[in-house]
Amino acid sequence: xxxxxxxxxxxxxxxxxxxxxxxxxxxxxxxxxxxxxxxxxxxxxxxxxxxxxxxxxxxxxxxxxxxxxxxxxxxxxxxxxxxxxxxxxxxxxxxxxxxxxxxxxxxxxxxxxxxxxxxxxxxxxxxxxxxxxxxxxxxxxxxxxxxxxxxxxxxxxxxxxxxxxxxxxxxxxxxxxxxxxxxxxxxxxxxxxxxxxxxxxxxxxxxxxxxxxxxxxxxxxxxxxxxxxxxxxxxxxxxxxxxxxxxxxxxxxxxxxxxxxxxxxxxxxxxxxxxxxxxxxxxxxxx
Numbered sequence: 001x002x003x004x005x006x007x008x009x010x011x012x013x014x015x016x017x018x019x020x021x022x023x024x025x026x027x028x029x030x031x032x033x034x035x036x037x038x039x040x041x042x043x044x045x046x047x048x049x050x051x052x053x054x055x056x057x058x059x060x061x062x063x064x065x066x067x068x069x070x071x072x073x074x075x076x077x078x079x080x081x082x083x084x085x086x087x088x089x090x091x092x093x094x095x096x097x098x099x100x101x102x103x104x105x106x107x108x109x110x111x112x113x114x115x116x117x118x119x120x121x122x123x124x125x126x127x128x129x130x131x132x133x134x135x136x137x138x139x140x141x142x143x144x145x146x147x148x149x150x151x152x153x154x155x156x157x158x159x160x161x162x163x164x165x166x167x168x169x170x171x172x173x174x175x176x177x178x179x180x181x182x183x184x185x186x187x188x189x190x191x192x193x194x195x196x197x198x199x200x201x202x203x204x205x206x207x208x209x210x211x212x213x214x215x216x217x218x219x220x221x222x223x224x225x226x227x228x229x230x231x232x233x234x235x236x237x238x239x240x241x242x243x244x245x246x247x248x249x250x251x252x253x254x255x256x257x258x259x260x261x262x263x264x265x266x267x268x269x270x271x272x273x274x275x276x277x278x279x280x281x282x283x284x285x286x287x
Contacts, residue, residue: 045230049105063251094173118160123151124229145194158189212277
């Protein structure tokens, strides 16, 4: 008797997990996508036009071995338990449904398509910069990452947002937490499935997904991850990650629309976009 593969889905009437039979890998991808969207139901289930073909999704959501907070976190608890100590993820820290709608593919192209954005190479040091109109980036550069393309040959839009974006950023509601003597600065961008930024570190901050899902990998400052600076996160994930012993694996979590992750000062981190995605980070620095 052949074993049948099973999958778990959400029953919309009672919210319970039910067991059903699945036959194809494609259905498994669809299940995972809908589960993550259903779990972030304060955000629109619409993908905002950033649809991802199933055959380009090379990575599944992974484990989450950091604190994941569903609900309210006070400023006091943030300072006492996380600020300088450890990363955490939080769901629905603020309501950004209006900002999400403003970030639809159609809206960004309509309002900002001719605006020049700065692309950086997706390697640790990001030396190369290229300026192109946003509509050109979306049409010609925002392609699924190929496993054999190195990070120093991959162009990625994230950050380098000048003051002309301020009106747009005024719609966004950042996570409501503060570090004494610090102020937030936004970095906004969009990227295709399989792309990401390899291990690097900087000051503390929050990163929120607006559309799509992103896997995060983190190490504390005293542990330097083994990686090549020109290797993409996708290459590291397939070539190095499986070799790691349990005690050497990173902290990690998958962040979905409406969720944010906090990374403390100088924590190493790498990112990997599961889907085509839109995202914004709040970097905290001295006032």
